[in-house]
Structure formats: structure tokens, C-alpha cells
Amino acid sequence: MSTNKLIITRSILKLAKQPTAPIMGFAMSLFFLLVYNAGIGGIGHMEAFGDKGYLAFIFPITIISLAMGSSSGAGQTLNADMQSGYFRRLYLSPVSRSMLVIAPMLADTLSSLIFTAILLGIGALFGLPFQFGLVSVAGILMLSLLWATTLCGFSAGIMLRTGQHQSATIVTNAVFPLLFLSTTFLPRELISSQWLLTVSWANPVTYVLEANRYLIGGTSSHGFFILGLLILTITAILSVAFAWRSAKKIKI
């Protein structure tokens, strides 16, 4: 087995042994799904939500919050290794420095994908529609992958640069307000405040939500999906580049 595979396997096993971050993310997603659907699901009959109901509208937020909750996992794994000094031991092995950072990100992303698949299964049990069948499922998983990569890359990069345990959650805390400045709970047609409408257009989370909505209930347009995919691809690349560059600035 190559050293890269060894490091990736170790990261996956580490996350499996200490799954707090992904489980918290999953719990938060379920909370959103159950509470919002039960609490205000009744408004789904309004025309602006389309004919697929409120579940199809609110479901993308569970996908987004899942990665938000678990994205600090890579940063926390790195932090635990740095605190114990073991990171330096790994750093002194022939493994590439970049792989030491990429491996926990891969583990994080993999866990995000698994929990997304579970969420989709739960959603299906609740009667979640998939506009394009399996293509929709594959598309949602792809968006989830890019979103998780974006968040955990920035999270890991910030952790590496600051060396502070708390900084692993900075990204989650920074993204959280963006959820409320978007079309999370209501479609644009029902947002009455002009400033919020303007902000939501500039908010990348809006496009991620709408891209998912296109795949789930078809309540958003094809253009939003393309735009959402494009935005996430760019942010994921930037995030990995940031984490990769941060690997060169590790404070040993």
C-alpha cells in the first residue's frame, strides 16, 4: 500500500473512531428537516413553492447544514495530531506534506457523502420527489461533495495557519448567517424585504440551494443548477488550493 493510501486510510479510520463532527452535522440536518417541515410545512400549498410541497423546498437546507456541521472534522483531526505532536512525526516521514492535509479532507468529504446519501434515503421515506430520478440523486451528491470540499478545505487551511483548535469552526460560524440571508425558508417571490432580496442574489448559498431545488422538486431553473455547480466548483478549487498552500505554512 502506498504511503498516500496509508495516510488516507488512517484519516478515514480516525474519523470513524471519533465521528462527533459528522454526527453533529447529521443531527443538525435532521433537526432542520423534521422541525421546519413539521412546523411550517403547511405553507407548502402556496403557489410559490410549486406543486412538490414544502419538503422538496426545505430539503436542500439539510444537505447544506450537514456539511456545515461536519466540515470542521478535517481541521479537528489535524489539530489533534498537532496538539499531540504526532503531526510532526508524520511530517518527518516520506509522505508529502500536501497529502497530510488532503487526507483528512478526503475523509471528511467521504463522510459527508455517506451522510448525504442517508439523508436522501430518509427524505425518500418522507416522500421527497426526485425530479430526474437517479440523475437527481447523483447531482445532489455531486453538489454535496463540492460543498463539503469547499467548507472543509477552508476550515483545514485556517486551522493550519493559526494552529488554533477553535479556528476549525470559523468557517461554519461564518457560513451560518449566510443561510438566513438567502432563500432558505421562502422563495424569492415571497421575500418582501428589498435589501434581503438583493443580498440573497449576492449570496452563493442561494445558488447552492436553488441548484438542489432544481434537482429535487424542479422548483428552480436549469440556469440556477449550472450557476450553482459552477460556483461550487470554483469555491472547491479555491478551498483545496488554500488548504494546500497552508500546508506549506504549517507551524511546526
Added chain:
Amino acid sequence: MTVEILFKNITKKYPKGPEALKGIDLEVGKGDLFTLLGPNGAGKSTLVKIATTLIRKDSGEFYVGGENPDFDFSNIRRHIGVALQDNELDPAETVENILRFQGRLFGLTKTQAQQRANELIDAFELETERTKKCETLSGGNKRRLHCALALVHRPKVLFLDEPTVGMDPEARARFWQVITHLNKNEGVTVFLTTQYLEEADKHATQMALIMDGTIHYRGSVTEFKKMVNSGEQLTLEESYLAFMTQSHQPYIVTD
């Protein structure tokens, strides 16, 4: 003398910090048990970190086993073993697993890694700790394991930065038994920094004295003692203390 480690005019200044190394020129011969002595903050650990590719030098060149890390640091890492001041253990892993994983990282097969783990568990008397997690080990056993990890891949050069800190006398004796065996029987070059001068006195043959980022002496341990004591029979520690109270002017003995 075949040179194993070579530093040429190495400088290092930390951001917002002092100039840690001010042009270090130093050679360590193949198979030497070499010790670098100096007070706290003199630059010992900085030089070790540069030599082990943990931090970058500002200028100068260095070679380990003829390899220049400016071109390929991963190759150097295959040839060196490193035990720095702080323990570098994964608290959640067992003694056996962490040794085995270390072997696998350095390219050993599963069988080879298991065999090597067994050898080191035996050499460092960690048999009763084999299945215990690192976080549950005593300070001394953590230290033993930390040092054992540096030897897993049978390095040609060993960098030991204060390796015996926290070890009880028995563990220290056992540690030195292993290190001197490697040095004498397998020709492993040892680059040691320590504040336990009696250990350096007992085991090292060559030494350098660094103060304020500059080498003030380079030569044999015996020569150093002779130089400082003008014929009087003193230990290395006594000689070191005497030297520190004398002039700090550079005094280089070249081989």
C-alpha cells in the same frame, strides 16, 4: 573522514525573533557519535530542525548523506531518524500499532513492519505496554516509544534532541545501550543535543559548542577537555562550565 552531515554557512532568523543561527559551518563524520552542546536558546534545536527538514534555513547549504534537501527532502527523510524534545505520539493508538504504522510509512511490508515492531518493543522493553494506548503510558514509556519510533526504518543518521529527558535512570541506560550498539555495530551516525553532559561525556567522541548562534568549538570531546583544563582531569560538564566562564571567542579545531 567521510562526511555524513555538512552545514555550510547556515543562517536562520525567526520572524520578529532573534537571529538564531549566524553562519554555521559544521561537519559530522560518518559513524560519529557527535554531540552539539550549548546553553538554552543557543540555536541547537534550530540547527536540528533545519537538518531534519522541519524548518527552512534562510541561507547556506547542508547535506545529509550527500543529499541536498533543497532538491529532495523526502529522500533525506528515508535516511534519517529523528527524536526531538517533545513526544510525538498518537494518543489513541497502541504501542504496537503506532510502531507498525511507522514501518509501513517507510515502505516496510506488513510482515516486515510487524517484525520490526516486535524487535523495538523488545529492545526498549515495552512488552507489557504492547497493547496499551499511548495516552495511558507513563512519561518514561512514552519517551522510550518516541525514541523507538525514530529507529523503525533503520536510519543511517539519527538526530536526537534531548532524547532522554523524562526517562528514569534504568530507561536511560537501556536507551544508550541501544544507541551505542547502533553506532558501534551498525555504523549509524548520531547527532545528539543534550543538557545531560555526563551522557555526552560517556558516549560522544566528537562535539561542537554553540553559543548565540555561532560555533565556538569543534573537535573531539577529549581535545575540548584538554583545551579548557590545561592538563587537569575534569569531566565534560566541568570543562563546559569552565569554558562558559572563560572567553566566548571562537576556537575551532579542525580534523
